[in-house]
Amino acid sequence: MRVLNLVPNAQSRFFKQQVDVLADRGVSETTLTVPGRREYDDGDTTARTPLDYARFVPSVLKHSFGDYDLVHANYGLTAPHAVVQPNLPVVLSLWGTDLMGEYGWVSKLCARFADAVVVMSPAMAAELDGDCRVIPHGVNLDRFRPEPQAAARAALDWDADARHVLFPYPRERTVKDYPRADQVVDRVRDRIDDVALHTPTGVPHEEMPTYMNAADALLVTSRREGSPNAVKEALACNLPVVSTDVGDVATRLDGVTHSRVCETDGELVDALATVLRAGERSNGREAAREVSVERTSQRLHDCYRDVLAGR
Missing domain, CATH: 3.40.50.2000 (Glycogen Phosphorylase B;)
Structure with a gap:
């Protein structure tokens, strides 16, 4: 063909x-x-x-x-x-x-x-x-897979004791709504100490699994999406996801632990704070096998x- x-x-x-x-x-x-x-x-x-x-x-x-x-x-x-x-x-x-x-x-x-x-x-x-x-x-499940968090943080020189939130999009992309993500994390800092927001851009794709495994949560505040690959890649690494209700995210997160789809800023703040306090990985890899x-x-x-x- x-x-x-x-x-x-x-x-x-x-x-x-x-x-x-x-x-x-x-x-x-x-x-x-x-x-x-x-x-x-x-x-x-x-x-x-x-x-x-x-x-x-x-x-x-x-x-x-x-x-x-x-x-x-x-x-x-x-x-x-x-x-x-x-x-x-x-x-x-x-x-x-x-x-x-x-x-x-x-x-x-x-x-x-x-x-x-x-x-x-x-x-x-x-x-x-x-x-x-x-x-x-x-999503490439051979590339995106769970790895020890401590080793991933050491590779990125991230604070081992802080809580790390990943926003894997360029800040200037209006549709991704970085200002909203920044505000959500800032409000979470009122409840939890030492929360860092990371926005890696220009990172080779083969290095992104390290970021997924080093982080405590993926935050998606997009205004619209089709089927965001970052969410599927996070699932493959068992990284909890907190996201707006865009694209197929609700379908992808159905039954996934320590993850949530939200409508309002308040819901995003509550969900992210809950995930960070739990400090646990999700069961997302099983859901990622479908995609x-x-x-x-x-x-x-x-x-x-x-x-x-x-x-």
Whole structure:
């Protein structure tokens, strides 16, 4: 099977992971990237202009006449390029901000013309009129796994006696709402001494398991998400999670100990304080097995096969 991938950022870690695992299943591919500068993994488009996307059209049209079985548009703003080419069946994957954000109307319109639509969560599926498959990005359980906390803290030179909260997003990302996370932790400090908030950015992904194992809790205050990988990676490391009710977080945390989905700032403060006082790990790894990269990639491969069988 040969796939033509369209993506805003070919260096996105979950896109690269998807390509690598599908390659092990015999799927070869060519990746076309939208021109222009990209910074973030989740398809944020602030560094791109309409002209950049217009410049992408000729390349997609040219490649659509090549020896491919289907075209896979990864992220909604690559969808118009996929559905206008006349030769290949289309699989469209929506990542979250492309459906729930400013340009969601583009994704919804193009989804009507795709042969299959993949979304990250049931909440995203509810935004679409037609049928779609819920297949979140998977987590590498070999990389993200429980390790001794003391050793992880020593590796990061973190205070062994403090309580450590992890916010693994750039502070400037408005949708992640760092100011809210900072305020929540500040209010928790009124109840608990020595609480540190860590916002590692620019850290190689292979080093993130150390942060997950060193921390006492993952804090997510996002305004919207699809299926946040940080939550799934935390689960794989048995790191407790306190999060706003975004994307599929409620589904992922169902039955997970020392973790909670919250609506208000007060609930976030109460939940985080409770988790930090308990000082215990979660049972999240069992829940993470459902979204292992092997399982999610198998489901995506099945989607490819069904599209081709339907043609």
